[in-house]
Amino acid sequence: DAKTTQPNSMESNEEEPVHLPCNHSTISGTDYIHWYRQLPSQGPEYVIHGLTSNVNNRMASLAIAEDRKSSTLILHRATLRDAAVYYCILRAPNYGGSQGNLIFGKGTKLSVKP
Amino acid sequence: DAGVTQSPTHLIKTRGQHVTLRCSPISGHKSVSWYQQVLGQGPQFIFQYYEKEERGRGNFPDRFSARQFPNYSSELNVNALLLGDSALYLCASSFNYYNQPQHFGDGTRLSIL
Numbered sequence: 658d659a660k661t662t663q664p665n666s667m668e669s670n671e672e673e674p675v676h677l678p679c680n681h682s683t684i685s686g687t688d689y690i691h692w693y694r695q696l697p698s699q700g701p702e703y704v705i706h707g708l709t710s711n712v713n714n715r716m717a718s719l720a721i722a723e724d725r726k727s728s729t730l731i732l733h734r735a736t737l738r739d740a741a742v743y744y745c746i747l748r749a750p751n752y753g754g755s756q757g758n759l760i761f762g763k764g765t766k767l768s769v770k771p
Numbered sequence: 772d773a774g775v776t777q778s779p780t781h782l783i784k785t786r787g788q789h790v791t792l793r794c795s796p797i798s799g800h801k802s803v804s805w806y807q808q809v810l811g812q813g814p815q816f817i818f819q820y821y822e823k824e825e826r827g828r829g830n831f832p833d834r835f836s837a838r839q840f841p842n843y844s845s846e847l848n849v850n851a852l853l854l855g856d857s858a859l860y861l862c863a864s865s866f867n868y869y870n871q872p873q874h875f876g877d878g879t880r881l882s883i884l
Binding site for chain 2: 691699742762
């Protein structure tokens with residue numbers, strides 16, 4: 658399975674944008690890039706995913722490099738509630754295959770200062 | 772709509788005992804996955820079920836087993852508990868098993884004494 662590399666931790670100020678990087682140099686052409694986050698004492702929460710084009714939803718934006726070897730999760734205005742561990746995960750579409758599990762790394766722990 | 776619900780939220784067992792953890796998926800979701808998360812690590816995949824059939828199994832010993840019922844709820848069973856089984860056990864549901872986002876419950880915290 659292709660692996661991802663993320664910084665262990667990052668800090669941000671409240672109401673400022675946050676850019677969380679992820680490197681995935683061995684990504685295959687059909688791997689989707691997924692982001693999940695885990696708030697303290699909660700299960701992981703789906704944030705966003707994309708294949709090649711940049712993606713936006715109500716929670717965040719996902720910027721994907723042209724060569725797809727890296728991506729960046731963008732939180733446009735960080736709030737204290739965004740303090741969490743953010744996981745970047747590669748997921749094969751696996752249509753008709755036998756496994757659809759997520760492979761989590763250690764993620765990036767984001768701290769947000771008031 | 773109700774999210775993924777897991778029971779119990781906390782559990783204390785002793786070595787050698789058996790435990791059953793339960794999960795109710797989001798209504799309409801047919802796939803359930805189980806993950807183990809030890810302190811300081813990301814979740815590790817244990818099992819995935821879809822339409823009552825096992826679709827995937829992670830690198831866990833045979834002491835771990837699971838099943839999915841006709842109403843798509845699921846149980847995770849662990850026999851002969853070891854101290855190292857102490858962890859947060861997470862259940863996730865999704866509409867299908869291959870490309871839909873997974874929705875997680877808040878887990879069962881299992882402590883082994």
